[in-house]
Amino acid sequence: MILRSFPPMGIYETLFRFNEVTGRYMGDQGTHPWAQGFPLTVPVPGGPELPSTIEVTHEDRMYPKADGQPELRQALADYYNTTYGSTIAPENVAIFAGGRPALFAVLSFLDGERTIAVEETEYTPYWDLLQLLRRPHTLIPSCVENRFRPGLDEHPQDDGAFLLKSNPCNPTGVTVRGEALQQMVQHYSAASRGAVIDEAYEFFTEEEPESAIKYVDNIDETNLFIVGAATKGLQVPGMRVGWVIASREHIEIFRNYSSFGMGGVSRASQLYVTGLLDPKRVVHARQAIGDFYTSQRKRYGTLLADLGIELYSGTGGFYHWGALPGGLTAHEFNERLFKHEAGILPGTLCDMARRGDDGPHGSFVRFSFGPLGPDSLEADAEILKRCLG
Numbered sequence: 001m002i003l004r005s006f007p008p009m010g011i012y013e014t015l016f017r018f019n020e021v022t023g024r025y026m027g028d029q030g031t032h033p034w035a036q037g038f039p040l041t042v043p044v045p046g047g048p049e050l051p052s053t054i055e056v057t058h059e060d061r062m063y064p065k066a067d068g069q070p071e072l073r074q075a076l077a078d079y080y081n082t083t084y085g086s087t088i089a090p091e092n093v094a095i096f097a098g099g100r101p102a103l104f105a106v107l108s109f110l111d112g113e114r115t116i117a118v119e120e121t122e123y124t125p126y127w128d129l130l131q132l133l134r135r136p137h138t139l140i141p142s143c144v145e146n147r148f149r150p151g152l153d154e155h156p157q158d159d160g161a162f163l164l165k166s167n168p169c170n171p172t173g174v175t176v177r178g179e180a181l182q183q184m185v186q187h188y189s190a191a192s193r194g195a196v197i198d199e200a201y202e203f204f205t206e207e208e209p210e211s212a213i214k215y216v217d218n219i220d221e222t223n224l225f226i227v228g229a230a231t232k233g234l235q236v237p238g239m240r241v242g243w244v245i246a247s248r249e250h251i252e253i254f255r256n257y258s259s260f261g262m263g264g265v266s267r268a269s270q271l272y273v274t275g276l277l278d279p280k281r282v283v284h285a286r287q288a289i290g291d292f293y294t295s296q297r298k299r300y301g302t303l304l305a306d307l308g309i310e311l312y313s314g315t316g317g318f319y320h321w322g323a324l325p326g327g328l329t330a331h332e333f334n335e336r337l338f339k340h341e342a343g344i345l346p347g348t349l350c351d352m353a354r355r356g357d358d359g360p361h362g363s364f365v366r367f368s369f370g371p372l373g374p375d376s377l378e379a380d381a382e383i384l385k386r387c388l389g
């Protein structure tokens with residue numbers, strides 16, 4: 001083999017093992033996909049319809065623009081400006097084939113020496129990206145001791161500090177908002193600093209959703225990269241549309257990259273997502289997603305806590321984050337769950353230091369209620385009870 005060997009992202013380990021034991025794919029009808037990070041792809045109760053067709057003209061069969069279709073870039077600029085009072089232009093938006101390709105592009109082009117600060121407990125593929133791209137990084141404590149809620153005083157204070165952070169955080173759901181978000185944005189807006197703020201779960205909060213853009217004075221004068229995606233809040237992971245909001249100068253780099261490395265993003269997908277961003281529809285979607293998933297977070301939170309799981313979950317995202325009782329490891333728990341065609345994401349896969357079962361994340365689980373409809377709680381509770389009994 002002449003390729004550098006690289007394993008699949010950690011979540012896939014769980015999915016492959018699930019398939020090996022059950023002979024099925026997690027997410028198939030009848031399975032309990034608590035490991036997986038996708039939302040419902042049917043309307044949530046009280047939520048907007050999701051169109052089942054789009055019209056594709058001969059123009060849509062042409063190559064897409066390298067940095068994204070003008071209509072989608074405009075719709076996104078309008079969305080942020082109307083919602084958060086920002087003043088970004090379509091030239092501050094670059095379109096990617098999902099959130100991960102956007103993150104990959106930012107980290108690929110980040111200047112070589114910069115050390116990336118990442119919280120100790122974070123979104124699994126950040127680890128893969130840091131390894132593959134051989135990025136120097138430091139960890140911000142995010143552990144039981146600080147209840148997975150690191151303060152800004154625990155962030156690097158040096159001139160070249162660069163942050164990579166999900167907000168709301170996957171897996172913990174901890175959400176930085178209001179004054180704390182404003183201070184974080186200010187800290188990383190300094191000329192020599194920068195940050196990737198990954199807002200894939202923007203809509204999934206108990207309080208009014210917030211984007212970091214709300215606190216940015218002039219994005220063109222920062223090294224901030226706000227990453228969003230149609231994957232979660234707009235409920236279309238299959239469309240593969242994500243974006244970066246950044247300075248015009250940085251967006252040009254992404255355009256150049258796309259011209260030789262990506263070839264743009266499917267025009268049909270961009271067309272579909274542009275429709276989802278219709279101003280009235282998006283207001284409706286934000287409200288309905290927030291309401292439904294807040295109610296699910298509460299229902300599943302009560303269930304998991306009653307079963308003895310010590311929860312540290314925040315108020316955002318669609319996961320619960322907690323420690324299993326009695327020193328049970330997440331891997332052992334999964335072997336029990338697989339017998340019922342269920343599975344969680346072992347917390348060790350969110351450990352940015354990958355310390356394994358003997359490390360501090362050994363008994364932690366990320367329980368996803370993203371793909372679960374309003375009626376599955378009773379059946380879920382039955383399985384969980386049996387496996388924790």
Ligand SMILES: Cc1ncc(COP(=O)(O)O)c(C=O)c1O
Pocket residue numbers: 037097098099100101123166170198200229230231237241242
């Ligand atoms: C924190 C975070 N960022 C970004 C993404 C974007 O994913 P995708 O590449 O599927 O759009 C996800 C999806 O799981 C996520 O959890």
